[in-house]
Amino acid sequence: MHSDAAPDETPGRPPDTGLRADAERNRDRILAAARRLFATEGLSVSMASVAREAGVGKATLSRRFATRDELVNAVFADRMDAYASAVTEALADPEPWRGFTGYVTAVCAMQAADRGFADVLTMTFPAAKALEKRRAESYNAFLELVARAKGTGHLRDDFTSQDLVILLMANAGVVNATGEAAPDTWRRLTAHMLRSYAAPGAPLPALPDAPARAALYRAMVRLTRPGPT
Structure with a gap:
């Protein structure tokens, strides 16, 4: 054998x-x-x-x-590479506020596409050296993106990097809770949060439609009875 x-x-x-x-x-x-x-x-x-x-x-x-x-x-090595590339692309945008909102939306979309990655972005893995190195690089680049967006006057001065972590935690919860029952719910959450980060007079991202009541109900049922609904 x-x-x-x-x-x-x-x-x-x-x-x-x-x-x-x-x-x-x-x-x-x-x-x-x-x-x-x-x-x-x-x-x-x-x-x-x-x-x-x-x-x-x-x-x-x-x-x-x-x-x-x-x-x-x-x-998740390839997904962390894509995560790092997303902030690099955002920094290359000549309009920092647009780069900021685009980056946040892109990262939340990555979470929605993969429940495992949704968890990875809200957890740490000390023994996974390569993954954590990419996370640290992305974090430092994000700090630069935040500073540039604030410099335009469009991002609120009281926004902190912790606010992104809070959003990713919330988004992971929404992604895991809604599943296939209401798969686009994360988009509305993300848009609401981006609007809350905007300073007065900043261009606001469009607000997607709320999930249908029936779809949200199926998601709620899914939480109490895991499995296909």
């Missing part, structure tokens, strides 16, 4: 490419399974569930990813 652990290489002996290919396939299966589960169920999914979804044993999962932080780091 094959093991997915890569053998030691010895001088004069070619590596066992078959076993290495098996190990790489297992890693890809684990990452794909984790992405699916994290995106639909959030980060509360157990490592055992990830192993079952991937069709591998717990020992195989542990060899590839010894901790949850390692798995989260691998799964």
